[in-house]
Amino acid sequence: MRAGPGRRLLRWLGGTALALAVLAGLGAWQAQRIYRAPGPLAAPAQLVIPRGGADRIAALLAEAGVIRDPRAFLAAAWWSQAAGPLRAAEFAFPPGASLAEVLDILRTARPVQRRLTIPEGLTARQILALVEAAEGLAGPVALPAEGSILPQTYAYQWGDDRVTLLRRAEVAMTAALTEAWAERAEGLPLASPREALILASIVERETAVAAERPRIAAVFLNRLKRNMPLQSDPTVAYAAAEGGVLERRLSRADLELDSPFNTYRNRGLPPAPIAAPGLASLRAVLRPAESDELYFVADGSGGHAFARTLEEHNRNVARWREVERKRAENPQPVAR
Known part of the structure; x- marks a missing residue:
């Protein structure tokens, strides 16, 4: 009887032990090929990996298209378990991530920030x-x-x-305020970091023009030194909105509100901030511009016109009202 193919292979390999070793090597080679082969993910993806074990993770990865076969993932996770546990977090997976890369991400990558x-x-x-x-x-x-x-x-x-x-x-706010207070200019009419925070919140709400903040801060500080009311519209708006954001223009009635935040009726600072000031406003209040100006009003271009005297201020106000009148007569079309 002629020897079959299996027997011929065993004879060619030199015995059963050597045959098993070669076959095991072929299996390991195939496993490594699957382990390192590019995965099916076509585009970068972020995925929240929940707690609940490898089975749940495998199902989630397969559903999201990160891996092809949950069974291959579980086998690879078991085979490489010495590398560490799989973590629950949000991770970013690159296109074509192999099983090896996916497992490395789950074990060692920084979660999505x-x-x-x-x-x-x-x-x-x-x-x-x-x-x-x-x-x-x-x-x-x-x-x-x-x-x-x-x-x-x-x-x-x-x-x-x-x-x-x-x-x-x-x-972070406490640290920023402490640092700014330590570097404050001399002679400011502010008794504490809390007062600086309150004034900075007013400056923040008065202008979005960064270059103006030290100058506006100087106006308010000059008024405090002279015991003049701050007459800040944002403080009145805060009072009228009861701590919220006023969705309309201020009225004359608002200026008469009986509120400690109404800086038209009350001298000095309001009792608390009216918003969250940024670093620039904190520094502007504690390192203000050198100025003897006491007034400012919108100039129609997004900034403000400043004045030292009431007469000059009234002229600036008249110009602003003329700008408002022309805008009312010629409203800009709404972009669609």
């Missing part, structure tokens, strides 16, 4: 709404104290606590 930007000049209510709407943050959070949050961009990861993020923003 999300960012939340808190703009300058927002009220506490606006900041709360922004934080509550931020995707990926978790947990309830209370309304922060007005002016306690430093406007800037904060990095966070999926699942981070909202309270923790706001606490970071409060610590």
Whole structure:
């Protein structure tokens, strides 16, 4: 009887032990090929990996198109388990990521860094709404104290606590205010960092022109020195909106509001900030421009016209009212 193919292979390989070794090597080679082969992902993807074990992760990765076969993923995860556990977080996966790359990402990669930007000049209510709407943050959070949050961009990861993020923003404001106060100019009519924070919030709401902030701060500081009312429209708007944002123009009745935030009726600073000032406004208040100006009014170009005397200021006001009159007569078409 002639020997079959299997017997001929065994004889050619020199025995059963050597045959098994070669066949095992072929299996290992195939496993390595699958392990290193490019995956099916066509475009970069971010995926939140939940807790719950390798089976759940494998199903999620397959559903998202990151891997082809959950069974191959589970086998590879078991085979490479000495490299470390699979983590629950949000990860970014590149196109064509192999099983080896996917597992390395799950074990060692830095989770996706999300960012939340808190703009300058927002009220506490606006900041709360922004934080509550931020995707990926978790947990309830209370309304922060007005002016306690430093406007800037904060990095966070999926699942981070909202309270923790706001606490970071409060610590950042405390540090920024402490540093700015330590570098303040001499002779300012401000008794504490708290007073500087209040005035900075007013400056923040008065202008969006960065170059104007030190000059506007100087006007208010000059008025404080002379015991003149600040007469700041944003403080009245804050009072009229009861701590919110006024969605209409100020009226004459608003200027008569009986509120400690009405700086037309009350001299000195209001009792609390009216918004969250940024670093530039804090520094402007504590290192103001050298100026003896006491007045400013909008100039129609997005900035302000400044004056030292009431007569000069009244002329600037008249020019501003003429600008408003012409705008009312010739409204700009709404872009569509």
